[in-house]
Amino acid sequence: MESGNDIELVRNKQVILKDYVSGFPKESDMYVSRNGTMKLKVPEGSNGIVVKNLYLSCDPYMRSRMIKNKAITGNYYIDSFKPGSPILGLGVAKVLDSGNPNFKKGDLVWGRTGWEEYSLITDFQNMFKIQHTEVPMSYYTGILGMPGLTAYAGFYELCSPKKGENVFISTASGAVGQLVGQFAKLLGCYVVGSAGSKEKVNLLKNKFHFNEAFNYKEELDLDAALKRYFPEGIDIYFENVGGKMLDAVLLNMRAHGRIAACGMISQHNLDKPEGVHNLMHLIYKRIRIEGFFVFDYNHLYPKFLELVLPQIAEGKIVYVEDIAEGLESGPAALIRLFSGLNIGKQVVFITQE
């Protein structure tokens, strides 16, 4: 009879958070440990799975998990990373051993995992089996993963878009923005995106075929910039940054406009978030602004895949990724994302299947 003690331990490299982070995160807030070990077998009696991680996803929300747990009224709190433990995130992985009837050895999955070579996963709430393998597996950290579903639910469910409407997207070349823009274009909307470099602006115009794009860092007056691109105002704003940009957008929304609040990345590293002064415009122009959490829309994932897989196959939707090689590059990749240096979806490649 096999006993747990007989199973060989393998090395398990991990990206560890040193301590809670205040101010702007640095690469040195994390380190790669080679001391970890792992049994590639599910503990007896557990319904968990042991996976080999293939790709890790760098996502803006991870910034908020680097601070100490903040209790927030309303039965909600931000679940922090644990100093001294591996960073947690979304990734693509291969099942090596399974105590769970829904997953078997050899399955490819995407969902919550650790920043390490191997993980034991016991929470299956947001774990998806990968059924379509004719696309790059990294896509399941991006266009076919959480950012893809975010773009889909945020745009179609929250914004109720109509052909011909004016759509503005901030951090438009990011994992979510590039997809929202392409959805809007395919629907026949007028689409403008903002981003933080000339290279990204070029990408928006030439690769994703946005109608217009601008570098917000070159605009002294965001209100004037928006008026230049939207003389008749904005119907839909896909909000990824918050702060000053949101304030300028409020001035330029049209009556019955809709704002999907997906993220406010500009606010993460501030001790006190910037004030937004133009909320009166919510009333003047009957605007709806709605925050959302992508995993509330898991039921739409099959419908989303049905829409987007053929569009990828036909080249109607493209996706740009920024792939860092090796677990060791994880900390730098995450900081690149927080600094806006990535071009497209930031991914960390760990290993082939």
Add this chain to the structure above:
Amino acid sequence: MESGNDIELVRNKQVILKDYVSGFPKESDMYVSRNGTMKLKVPEGSNGIVVKNLYLSCDPYMRSRMIKNKAITGNYYIDSFKPGSPILGLGVAKVLDSGNPNFKKGDLVWGRTGWEEYSLITDFQNMFKIQHTEVPMSYYTGILGMPGLTAYAGFYELCSPKKGENVFISTASGAVGQLVGQFAKLLGCYVVGSAGSKEKVNLLKNKFHFNEAFNYKEELDLDAALKRYFPEGIDIYFENVGGKMLDAVLLNMRAHGRIAACGMISQHNLDKPEGVHNLMHLIYKRIRIEGFFVFDYNHLYPKFLELVLPQIAEGKIVYVEDIAEGLESGPAALIRLFSGLNIGKQVVFITQE
């Protein structure tokens, strides 16, 4: 044949706006003119109506019409009062002469009229014929008029309330708030209101039977006050004030909370509106905030009356009014409203039918 020249002119007292107002409005920004005259006959060929005004409504939005027209992107602008001309507002009136097939002499109406004894009305977009006269006619400036429909549409349509939810209302003893609170109580919600005096707080608790009420002026820390009354957070916030209160509410909303943005009266007299810092909570807790304009919901008015008239008749809903006597008292009544000195719906009584 009757000719226009034969018709007798009558005196038409008017409340005139002296000039655009900056800072806090004063009674002396308006004056009562006795120089006006009026023919009590519709001009030949016009489809207008001539009315005798019975009650005028003092409403917070009127503050924004005392400033110079502000063009706002998105085909919307605030339509100012004209210095030297009568103030405009909602009121209850009796038709004296009609060139319009929908109205006849003797009809009672409510809708847009002027702050004067007699008005010629040619815009019927928001003019309602009064069908139910078993209630005080002043009610059509309040519970059965624009504030009533505002409470109904804002609460039932925008907030999708459910029995047992936690509801918070600011300026809760005002024309709209007192009704929202009673709707919420009748639905089985836990209801807390804030107001600006001890007298109003008593009214909320003892007259409208809110579960709790507090005087925001006595709270140094609005966040702490809200945590005291909502240890488990707020599901629905009926927003009438903006600024600091909204910021504190955002900290205390629960997941999937809804905010109906009806007004932000605290912001009207500021050169630059206060900043709201806690909008990240829209995302943390998937909150929806939506501005609205009551006359977008005119189609619900019959349904609203059907609900509320029996409740008034049975005493299940009560309504408190603060009635100033005579057109001369108009300027003072309006300033009382802006200062929060009114107790309940501020009305100006002009004359009996």
